Amino acid sequence: ETGVTQSPTHLIKTRGQQVTLRCSSQSGHNTVSWYQQALGQGPQFIFQYYREEENGRGNFPPRFSGLQFPNYSSELNVNALELDDSALYLCASSLGLERYNEQFFGPGTRLTVL
Amino acid sequence: AQTVTQSQPEMSVQEAETVTLSCTYDTSESDYYLFWYKQPPSRQMILVIRQEAYKQQNATENRFSVNFQKAAKSFSLKISDSQLGDAAMYFCAYRGGNMLTFGGGTRLMVKP
Numbered sequence: 001e002t003g004v005t006q007s008p009t010h011l012i013k014t015r016g017q018q019v020t021l022r023c024s025s026q027s028g029h030n031t032v033s034w035y036q037q038a039l040g041q042g043p044q045f046i047f048q049y050y051r052e053e054e055n056g057r058g059n060f061p062p063r064f065s066g067l068q069f070p071n072y073s074s075e076l077n078v079n080a081l082e083l084d085d086s087a088l089y090l091c092a093s094s095l096g097l098e099r100y101n102e103q104f105f106g107p108g109t110r111l112t113v114l
Numbered sequence: 115a116q117t118v119t120q121s122q123p124e125m126s127v128q129e130a131e132t133v134t135l136s137c138t139y140d141t142s143e144s145d146y147y148l149f150w151y152k153q154p155p156s157r158q159m160i161l162v163i164r165q166e167a168y169k170q171q172n173a174t175e176n177r178f179s180v181n182f183q184k185a186a187k188s189f190s191l192k193i194s195d196s197q198l199g200d201a202a203m204y205f206c207a208y209r210g211g212n213m214l215t216f217g218g219g220t221r222l223m224v225k226p
Contacts (some may be wrong), residue, residue: 002158042118042216043159043206055210088157097212102140105151105159 002026004093004106012112016020018079021109024065032074033103034066037088050097062082069085078111086113116141118201118208120217127196128225135191137206144168144212148182150191153219154202162204163190191219198224 003026013019025032031050035043038098045058063079072093078085088110092103117140125199127133139148163181164174172180175198192211193200201224204218 001158010220011119022158035214035216040219041205042218043214045213045215048212090159092159092214102164102215107156107158 002104003108004091004104006091006106006109008109010054010110010112012114014114015081015083017081018077019081019111020063021076021078021089021091021104021111023074023093023106024077025091026104027072029072029093029095031094031097031101032068033094034074034076034093035090036060036106037090039087042043043090046076046104067110069078070098071093080102082114083113086111116143116208116210116215118206118215118217118220120204120206120220122220123218124223125194125219126223126225127200129195129196129198132172132192132194133196133222135193135222136202137191137208137217139187139206139208139215139217141187141208141210143210146208147215148189149165149207150178150180151205151207151216152200152202153205159205161193165222191215193222196224198226202225 005024033048034046037043039098045077047057068074088108147164177194207214
């Protein structure tokens, strides 16, 4: 157990809908990163939040957006869902931005888009 | 852009034996970190071992060790005395900035 939790565990949506995924970081962790892991592939970086501000973004369109709250919980929002958005979504929290800091991963949310 | 390649989609090892998982990466940076993560069927990614690029000494964590060849941009993971609980997906990851770049993973099976 890493102390990072995500909800819900599974989610089924239809194309065009919007979805919100939630992450609760380890206590005191001010940095959260979100990753998309398609079936059979490695995770891909979506974006990172540090002290409630976006601090870097991967190659994902603007319909992927996020929020980080003062209590270090965070959300990933995806608008206008597409079939290719079906994946495992992982959040990872860490203490600060230093590259050596371990990122602690949650168990993920499995999103299926029909 | 950085890329990470794991050329072995699947590996198998007998319990108590040793196995080595391969990873190569491409970067123009000189200062970065490399990681091996384990993802069991429960899906929760767990850090196995990390290596700082400026350190020549290979990292070791109990039964896990790495062979870091900076010039060759190679970062392999050796698991000694393999146990049934080692069965999982293993991901090699690179961090130069604020993001982790992962390889495609290697599925490790451990035979009793």
